[in-house]
Amino acid sequence: MNVKYIAKNPSPVAQTITLRQGLPLDGGRLLSAESITVQVPPMSVREIFFDENGKPIADGCVQDLTVNVVNEDGTPIDPHSTRRERTEIRDVTGNNPHLFVEQTRRVYPNLLVSDDRCLGGAQLIAQFSHLRSARDNTTAVYSPAALNMTFESRTDSLYHAASQGLVTIEGIEGNGFDSSNAIHMNINNPGSNVVRVVVPQGTMIEQQSWNGNQNLVVKEDVWIDIQPGQTGTFPLPAFCANASAGPPNGDPMNLTPFVFHDMGESFRDQQSMWRTTDSRRNVRMR
Numbered sequence: 001m002n003v004k005y006i007a008k009n010p011s012p013v014a015q016t017i018t019l020r021q022g023l024p025l026d027g028g029r030l031l032s033a034e035s036i037t038v039q040v041p042p043m044s045v046r047e048i049f050f051d052e053n054g055k056p057i058a059d060g061c062v063q064d065l066t067v068n069v070v071n072e073d074g075t076p077i078d079p080h081s082t083r084r085e086r087t088e089i090r091d092v093t094g095n096n097p098h099l100f101v102e103q104t105r106r107v108y109p110n111l112l113v114s115d116d117r118c119l120g121g122a123q124l125i126a127q128f129s130h131l132r133s134a135r136d137n138t139t140a141v142y143s144p145a146a147l148n149m150t151f152e153s154r155t156d157s158l159y160h161a162a163s164q165g166l167v168t169i170e171g172i173e174g175n176g177f178d179s180s181n182a183i184h185m186n187i188n189n190p191g192s193n194v195v196r197v198v199v200p201q202g203t204m205i206e207q208q209s210w211n212g213n214q215n216l217v218v219k220e221d222v223w224i225d226i227q228p229g230q231t232g233t234f235p236l237p238a239f240c241a242n243a244s245a246g247p248p249n250g251d252p253m254n255l256t257p258f259v260f261h262d263m264g265e266s267f268r269d270q271q272s273m274w275r276t277t278d279s280r281r282n283v284r285m286r
Contacts, residue, residue: 002051003026003051033054034054073087083143084145086142086143097130100126104123117162124258125142149260150258152258156197159256167190174213175248175250178269182236183205186231194228196223198224200218204216212245213251
């Protein structure tokens with residue numbers, strides 16, 4: 001059975017931490033068989049795993065995304081915000097998923113949401129806020145930074161091109177996860193020039209509806225070339241973003257402007273991604 005050691009870094013700068021050989025583990029019942037040096041991101045904790053012989057076998061990160069600004073009910077949040085903040089939801093009557101979606105659209109009034117254009121982000125923030133609220137024992141809509149995301153601002157990105165009308169996303173379908181073709185995008189170039197865009201690593205793809213299935217995270221940078229006047233179908237590799245949800249199965253999805261932060265090993269494999277997303281297996285998406 002594996003033993004977990006947690007290295008903490010409460011400072012605002014990255015730290016290099018060395019765990020020495022002979023370090024007591026599991027209450028002193030096990031000693032580390034060899035030393036290991038790890039980088040711990042700012043304001044975060046990092047999990048280091050040891051096998052039954054005390055040998056380090058894997059490590060991962062979990063960021064401490066402590067909220068430092070709590071807004072009153074209805075206070076809008078700038079989707080570009082880099083503050084770890086949340087807006088409280090006072091009226092908690094009615095259907096819980098509907099409540100989070102409704103309130104997220106209220107808190108993010110300027111976020112572009114269009115299922116017809118396959119562009120969104122409100123559903124994603126609503127679902128991650130639902131999971132984060134369960135963890136924090138509150139009911140609130142969170143900022144991207146509090147959910148370990150940022151608003152993607154690259155001018156060469158697919159989101160930028162689609163939001164500006166340079167290309168048209170005609171459909172996004174999610175099928176499974178942790179594969180090279182978990183996402184299929186149909187993209188049209190209405191212009192007279194070749195369009196070359198990137199879908200950056202960490203780009204979040206959301207479910208169009210709250211169906212209890214996973215959102216997806218693009219595994220790596222994917223460059224896409226679309227010829228003038230043509231429509232192409234492009235597969236994208238993706239991890240599951242929510243351990244608490246089922247896999248997409250032909251689900252219609254939206255491209256969001258939000259990018260998930262790599263915390264060192266987040267994109268190494270599916271288990272590493274689950275360790276660093278703001279979700280828990282015992283908190284269901286539904």
